[in-house]
Amino acid sequence: MYEYEMSEKLFLDIWEKYECPEEVSDPLTIYNILNDIIVKSKHWIVLDHYSHINFDEVKKVEYDETTGIFKLFWLDNNSFREKRLRHEIDEFEMLIWQMSGYCTYEYIALDINKLRFVKRKNHLYVLMQANMTSEKEMQSKVIGKNEIICVDNCTEELYARYVFWEGDKENLIKVECIANNLPYYVCLIQPKEGIKGTFESKQILLTYTLKEIDKRLKRVGVALKEDIEDRDEIFSKGNTIRNILEYTLKHFCVIRGIEMNIEQKYGHIDLGELRKKIKDIPNINIPQSLVNTANELSHDSGKKYNIENVREFYGDVCELIKQIKDTIWTEENDL
Known part of the structure; x- marks a missing residue:
C-alpha cells in the first residue's frame, strides 16, 4: 500500500482540482499543476524522458516568464557546495557529491507548449510537449554567458546535454542540464504507485506525438x-x-x-x-x-x-x- 504522497490518487486529485483537462497550454497553469504535484507528493514522483533517461524524484520546478523556460530539478547538491566552500565537508559527503560529477544542480529544461493528460485505468501520465527552440536560442536561454564545460547533442533521443559553470567558477556551481528544443512530446511524469517502465513511457510519448499529427490531419480533412x-x-x-x-x-x-x-x-x-x-x-x-x-x-x-x-x-x-x-x-x- 502506497502512502498518499506516492499514490495514483494524488495525481487524480490534482487533475480533478483543475477540472480534468485533456490538455493545458497556459504557462502559469502548467507551472501551478507541476508545482502542485511536486509539492504535494513531497517530490516523490517519477520523471521519464523519451531517451529512457529517468529519475525517481523531482525536487522542484521553476518557470522563467522572460525566457519561457521550465526547469524540473532532480538533483540539488547546494549544501555540499556550501560546505566545500567553508571547508566543512566530510569524506563521505565528498564521495556522494563525486557520484554526480560534483554537480550542484541537475535539471531538465524545456519551453513547454502544453501538458497532455493520459489516464490508463487509475494511472495518470502527464506528458510535456516542447516548443521548437533553436540550439543557439536554447543555449542563450539556459546557459547565457556562463562558461560551458561541454555540450553533447543526442538528437535522435530528443535532447542536448549542457554542462556549465553558473556564475564565477570559483563558487563551484556546476550545472548539468538536459535541454529539449524539438517540438515533440519529450518527457512525462507519473506516480510511483503502479509505475510502468521507461519502455512504456517512450511508447506513450511516441504515440501521442503521432496522434498530434493525426489530429492536425483530421482538422484539415474536415475543412x-x-x-x-x-x-x-x-x-x-x-x-x-x-x-x-x-x-x-x-x-x-x-x-x-x-x-x-x-x-x-x-x-x-x-x-x-x-x-x-x-x-x-x-x-x-x-x-x-x-x-x-x-x-x-x-x-x-x-x-x-x-x-x-x-x-x-x-x-x-x-x-x-x-x-x-x-x-x-x-x-x-x-x-
Missing part, C-alpha cells in the same frame, strides 16, 4: 469537405497539409537518427531535402510529383488549383504519413 472556391483559402489548406507532412518527415528523421543538422536548420529544411534523406527507405514512397504539388501550393507559383486538387493532395499525404507511421511502429516492435 476540405466544404466547397471552397476562394483561391487564397484553397492554397492556405494546401500549405497546412504541406506543413504537417514536413513535421512528420522531420520527426521520422530525428527518431531514426538521420543526420540533417536539425537543431540549427529546423525551419529551413525543405521537402526536397527530406525526400533525399528518406527515399531509399523500404515501404516509404515519396513521389517527386507530391513534392512539386506541395511546393506549388505553398508559394506564389502562379499555378491553378481547385478544391478537388487539394483533396487529392490531402489523400496522397495521408497515405504517405501512414507509410511512415507503419515503418516507425514496425521498427519499435522489432526492438
Whole structure:
C-alpha cells in the first residue's frame, strides 16, 4: 500500500482540482499543476524522458516568464557546495557529491507548449510537449554567458546535454542540464504507485506525438469537405497539409537518427531535402510529383488549383504519413 504522497490518487486529485483537462497550454497553469504535484507528493514522483533517461524524484520546478523556460530539478547538491566552500565537508559527503560529477544542480529544461493528460485505468501520465527552440536560442536561454564545460547533442533521443559553470567558477556551481528544443512530446511524469517502465513511457510519448499529427490531419480533412472556391483559402489548406507532412518527415528523421543538422536548420529544411534523406527507405514512397504539388501550393507559383486538387493532395499525404507511421511502429516492435 502506497502512502498518499506516492499514490495514483494524488495525481487524480490534482487533475480533478483543475477540472480534468485533456490538455493545458497556459504557462502559469502548467507551472501551478507541476508545482502542485511536486509539492504535494513531497517530490516523490517519477520523471521519464523519451531517451529512457529517468529519475525517481523531482525536487522542484521553476518557470522563467522572460525566457519561457521550465526547469524540473532532480538533483540539488547546494549544501555540499556550501560546505566545500567553508571547508566543512566530510569524506563521505565528498564521495556522494563525486557520484554526480560534483554537480550542484541537475535539471531538465524545456519551453513547454502544453501538458497532455493520459489516464490508463487509475494511472495518470502527464506528458510535456516542447516548443521548437533553436540550439543557439536554447543555449542563450539556459546557459547565457556562463562558461560551458561541454555540450553533447543526442538528437535522435530528443535532447542536448549542457554542462556549465553558473556564475564565477570559483563558487563551484556546476550545472548539468538536459535541454529539449524539438517540438515533440519529450518527457512525462507519473506516480510511483503502479509505475510502468521507461519502455512504456517512450511508447506513450511516441504515440501521442503521432496522434498530434493525426489530429492536425483530421482538422484539415474536415475543412476540405466544404466547397471552397476562394483561391487564397484553397492554397492556405494546401500549405497546412504541406506543413504537417514536413513535421512528420522531420520527426521520422530525428527518431531514426538521420543526420540533417536539425537543431540549427529546423525551419529551413525543405521537402526536397527530406525526400533525399528518406527515399531509399523500404515501404516509404515519396513521389517527386507530391513534392512539386506541395511546393506549388505553398508559394506564389502562379499555378491553378481547385478544391478537388487539394483533396487529392490531402489523400496522397495521408497515405504517405501512414507509410511512415507503419515503418516507425514496425521498427519499435522489432526492438
